[in-house]
Amino acid sequence: MADIKLSAHNLNLYFGTKHILKNIDIDFSKNKVTSLIGPSGCGKSTLLRCFNRMHDLTPDAKIEGILKLDDLDIYKKKYSVTELRKRIGMVFQKPNPLPKSIYENMSYALKLHDFPKNELPHLIESALKESYLWEEVKEELKKPAVKLSGGQQQRLCIARTVVLRPEVILMDEPCSALDPISTRKIEDLILSLKRNYTIVIVTHNMQQAQRISDDVAFMYLGELIEFDTYENIFKNAKKELTKNYVSGHFG
Amino acid sequence: MDIKKRESLDWFFKQAFKATGLLTICMLGGIFLMLLYNSIAFAMDIKPVDFFTGYQWNPGNANGKYSILPLLVSTGLVAAGSMIIAVPLGIFTAAFLSEFAPPKLQAVLKPVIEMLAAIPSVAIGFLGIVLVGPGIAKLFGIQNGLNALNGSILLAVMALPTIITISEDAINAVPKSYREASLALGADKWTTLFKVTIPAAYPGLIAAVMLGLGRALGETMTVLMATGNAAAMPRGFLDSIRTITATVAIEMGEVPYRTTHYFALFAIAAVLFLITLSINLLGEYFANRLRKFQA
Numbered sequence: 001m002a003d004i005k006l007s008a009h010n011l012n013l014y015f016g017t018k019h020i021l022k023n024i025d026i027d028f029s030k031n032k033v034t035s036l037i038g039p040s041g042c043g044k045s046t047l048l049r050c051f052n053r054m055h056d057l058t059p060d061a062k063i064e065g066i067l068k069l070d071d072l073d074i075y076k077k078k079y080s081v082t083e084l085r086k087r088i089g090m091v092f093q094k095p096n097p098l099p100k101s102i103y104e105n106m107s108y109a110l111k112l113h114d115f116p117k118n119e120l121p122h123l124i125e126s127a128l129k130e131s132y133l134w135e136e137v138k139e140e141l142k143k144p145a146v147k148l149s150g151g152q153q154q155r156l157c158i159a160r161t162v163v164l165r166p167e168v169i170l171m172d173e174p175c176s177a178l179d180p181i182s183t184r185k186i187e188d189l190i191l192s193l194k195r196n197y198t199i200v201i202v203t204h205n206m207q208q209a210q211r212i213s214d215d216v217a218f219m220y221l222g223e224l225i226e227f228d229t230y231e232n233i234f235k236n237a238k239k240e241l242t243k244n245y246v247s248g249h250f251g
Numbered sequence: 252m253d254i255k256k257r258e259s260l261d262w263f264f265k266q267a268f269k270a271t272g273l274l275t276i277c278m279l280g281g282i283f284l285m286l287l288y289n290s291i292a293f294a295m296d297i298k299p300v301d302f303f304t305g306y307q308w309n310p311g312n313a314n315g316k317y318s319i320l321p322l323l324v325s326t327g328l329v330a331a332g333s334m335i336i337a338v339p340l341g342i343f344t345a346a347f348l349s350e351f352a353p354p355k356l357q358a359v360l361k362p363v364i365e366m367l368a369a370i371p372s373v374a375i376g377f378l379g380i381v382l383v384g385p386g387i388a389k390l391f392g393i394q395n396g397l398n399a400l401n402g403s404i405l406l407a408v409m410a411l412p413t414i415i416t417i418s419e420d421a422i423n424a425v426p427k428s429y430r431e432a433s434l435a436l437g438a439d440k441w442t443t444l445f446k447v448t449i450p451a452a453y454p455g456l457i458a459a460v461m462l463g464l465g466r467a468l469g470e471t472m473t474v475l476m477a478t479g480n481a482a483a484m485p486r487g488f489l490d491s492i493r494t495i496t497a498t499v500a501i502e503m504g505e506v507p508y509r510t511t512h513y514f515a516l517f518a519i520a521a522v523l524f525l526i527t528l529s530i531n532l533l534g535e536y537f538a539n540r541l542r543k544f545q546a
Contacts, residue, residue, distance in 0.1 A: 085434070092431060112437055
């Protein structure tokens with residue numbers, strides 16, 4: 001097994017009295033793309049959000065178990081959540097650029113973490129290039145980000161995450177609001193990003209999971225049913241449930 | 252009931268509701284026309300130039316002075332002072348309520364703040380005379396605590412419920428995805444609030460301030476009781492003042508009918524009306540923009 005970048009052990013999550021994630025054990029390998037698949041409401045997004053502590057915002061969420069980034073305990077009290085979120089970036093389902101200009105969307109992220117001012121333009125340019133957006137926006141960096149197309153907005157959101165040089169990027173159905181061409185661009189982007197980053201992506205789209213994943217985790221009703229390489233999951237899944245789901249019999 | 256009857260009943264109610272709606276508009280129009288008519292009568296006696304320049308409001312006798320300036324400056328001063336106090340306080344309270352307060356505290360605080368609006372202005376004025384005014388006198392070592400500062404503090408209290416309620420709506424209306432975007436980049440709650448949430452809520456916050464300001468400008472009883480009643484040009488917040496509203500309230504009862512003085516009171520009321528009307532319209536305009544943003 002390759003280097004493990006991100007992991008969860010005996011993870012249980014409750015919203016109030018509802019038991020949402022049940023005994024999840026999972027390891028994400030470094031510089032790979034891992035897809036989380038499963039029917040709606042199975043806990044994929046909830047699991048994803050555990051890793052950058054987005055559930056901190058939900059007052060009645062209770063998390064048990066150990067989550068680690070390398071050797072760091074993600075939920076350790078002393079470790080600052082802002083530093084953690086710099087190391088584990090997140091891209092959301094709906095593109096969510098801030099109501100600022102394209103440039104400010106990027107510089108906002110950098111300023112939060114006290115990057116030196118004179119390096120900003122250079123860092124922003126290289127992150128936009130890495131996200132295949134530079135050529136399209138270099139003339140109009142002052143334009144409001146919401147004026148971009150949906151696909152461009154999403155690439156901007158990815159660039160905004162990439163500019164902080166995180167170690168892990170979490171993506172929550174990043175293409176579900178986009179058209180096929182934009183989706184294609186984002187998928188290419190994901191494949192090129194995995195050289196430098198560990199990527200965990202939630203997706204509803206089986207074809208997409210096959211196109212981009214190294215590993216695939218299938219979840220159902222809050223449990224991790226099967227976790228394997230994408231060939232094994234899609235061609236010879238060990239569990240009947242997984243087989244049925246990936247072949248489109250339910251879900 | 253046969254169809255004929257139903258139809259005529261339907262027609263009747265339709266007209267009745269239309270009439271009540273139109274009545275409101277007629278009242279607004281009527282008030283405005285009345286103010287305008289009397290203001291024109293005033294302009295026959297006193298040149299508008301003298302009205303808007305000059306430094307003295309000293310009506311009544313044959314060569315009375317009718318300059319709105321000291322009253323207008325008083326009104327502006329006391330209202331501006333109240334906004335300086337109420338705007339930061341109101342917006343921060345609203346931000347606290349919507350972003351930080353636990354639900355239980357919210358459930359207590361919100362009705363309490365709304366109750367603040369239910370206190371009669373005469374009670375607040377009373378508070379100004381016996382409590383805030385003497386406090387100010389002591390604090391600054393002056394004789395008379397009944398001054399513009401006193402009025403500003405009291406008006407701030409009265410404008411707060413409006414400002415807080417509307418600001419909170421505005422802050423709540425900022426899409427959650429903005430906050431998530433900021434937080435996921437590693438911003439803390441405070442940075443997110445000041446750099447993302449509040450800027451995104453600006454149109455609504457402006458509406459809140461405008462409507463609060465309208466309230467402060469139009470308030471009468473409190474400023475009448477608590478600001479010292481001196482119709483002279485104020486030099487600062489520690490001077491006693493008299494606002495337009497207070498002037499009308501005090502002098503209207505004793506003024507001889509259809510004299511220059513009588514018309515003058517209508518004229519200053521008309522000026523105030525135009526100011527508050529435009530501020531309210533501006534506030535509504537921004538509030539409407541907020542509603543579009545929510546949809």
